[in-house]
Amino acid sequence: MTMKRLGRLTGVALLGALALTACGSDDNTTAGSGSSSSSSSDCSGTLNAEGSSAQKNAIEEVISSFSDTCADATVNYNPTGSGAGVKQFTGGQVDFAGSDSALKADAGEVDAAAKRCAGNPAWNLPMVAGPIAVSYNVPGVDAVTLTPSVIAQIFTGKVKTWNDPAIAKLNGDAKLPSTAIKVFYRSDESGTTENFEKYLAGAAPSDWTIEPGKAFGGGVGEGREKSAGVSDAVKSTEGAITYVEWSYAKDNKLGVAKVDNGGGAVELTGETAGKAVTAAKPDGEGNDLRLKLDYTTKDAGTYPIVLVTYEIVCSKGLDPAKTSLEKAFLKHFASSDVQSGLEELGYAPLPAEVQTKVNTAIDAIS
Template sequence: MKSSTAGLALLAATVTGLGLTACGSDNNTGPSTTGAAAGASSSAQCGGKNTLTAEGSTAQQNAIAVFNQAWVKECPGKNLSYNPTGSGAGREQFIAGHVDFAGSDSPLSDAQVPTAADRCGGGNPAWHLPLVFGPVSMAYHLDGVDHLVLNADVLARIFSGAITTWNDPALAALNPGVELPAAPITPIYRSDSSGTTDNFQKYLSAAAPQTWTKGEGSEFQGGVGEGAQKSAGVVQAVQSTPGAIGYVEKGFADQADLRSAMIDSGAGVVAATDEAAGVAIQSANFVSEDSNDMRLDLRSLYGTKQAAAYPLVLVTYEIVCSKGYDPDTSAAVKSFLKVASTSGQDGLADAGYVRLPDQLKRRLSVAIDAIQ
């Protein structure tokens, strides 16, 4: 993932089975031959319809491209058309029955839970399956500063307007020996309804509760800075604005060769790497330990002070019906998710994401098998 911002701009609205570039159109479909008839060689069940539709999180669109390529390989003729419009839009389109499942960086809201159950055959609950994890980069544009250390308290003050210049004493204390300029800070936030925003604000609430009092949710609450649409928009805004800092998935920051700040949670400075995010993921707990609805309680993760853990991690879900699909759709959804959670994990590191821990894969397998 070494392409430029121009490469990011080439990411089109859908992901097709043609490769990892996430390019395509809403009209692209796979061949008419089913995977079974084409002689798929793996143990994946390749039944059901050839084309699935999904919509939502821009954070996971590159991971979806990896999963789709693996699905096409194991089940020739299959294809997922994924529209990366943002988590909020994805949840709405799923509830409206316009797509087979949603990709979302945030779970359904309390108000959406009953309407999602209505969509799933009249009372069947929707399940949240955590399939994609990755570090969120604090990408910055500060000429001459190759290494920058932040913590949750300073981030909370930057994104609420309490710290406004790069040579602020709080920043200087975290970066001894670094010549920070007396330049204004421009926070860049997601202006669309974004699960990345929700996760970022939950991190600030958990890790800096005395400083971040603005609240949480998919809409940015800080009240300062400049807004940008979608992950690619945040990247472009940071690139074009000297003194800017924005939260965006590490894969997108890497694509654009943006610098990413390190975070000190109290146990040492940690860079935004897949390995460090993986250490933090081990701290996450499930809301319910005995349910196939696998929503995570992320406060334990975001508040971790474990050494070598990078705590600002994005968790993205596939939101699916537990029951209520027609048989062709159910079989295809299960096929895609099974491949995504197994062989589809192999290419995630190169795309800036973290492979699922084995214990999580085992629980996902049980939930996927239970979909009807």
């Protein structure tokens, strides 16, 4: 399915709130919603990128549609996970990285990226957004409600069966089986893992006392590589549970738990997840568009577990032969026509205001 066939879609844009909260730009260039057209000089050559598997389905569609407008350009994306993508980028092995977590100064990633960019800062550009689903496979159970406390206890091994009193209390008359809970987690370094653990640490600090990180810290369960790995494992294992991007849960027809953060049980939809982003705070400067999400929100009707995938790029210092092609691809990615096709895949289109900020940053790459 190409982006052309996806077409323009209507619906709630998950990142609508970013228009109010994303960082401003130090660049004075006026940018519009972005154009996917490119000059012939921008449409040849090869870009190599690596990282987030959360955005795999989205970026593959974008690459496909970009090839329709730039037939002489090749964009390769390897969905090895956010941690691997950042390492490959800072090591100079790829032209840009996809990461579900912005570069961290305390982990040395900001300095390493600047060194890779010939002494210039790297920028985190929000390009894809989507909620993290708590996905399960329990035959005969069509709906489950979980709280952050219970989710934390499941992923640390304290709640071991589906009819545990902690789960039963939240689900009324539901006929929950005594099936053992089988936890699957990401075995590779993953921004999805880090965002999921940030949620648990923020919303259930008494039950999740582990420092959030790209490596799963729950201490129980079985690891699988990448988003496809954990979703495939849950699909084939009765009693299984994992955390995975909504697009993968939809593709594999997995059960998706409702989450009660304190304001009532909330079903995962584009609209309910979009409300969580209203609490996002700017966490970068200028064209570095990092965001800080509030995972502790208790607003009614708000699905609280959301991630943003960034494309991590050099502001300057990339091989000049690749800079124009990279800018053309990113412009295409951020354009209205392309973004509108992402919702059907389980992602969300950037609203016009955010497209403007992203395009301003892309224009400033040199």
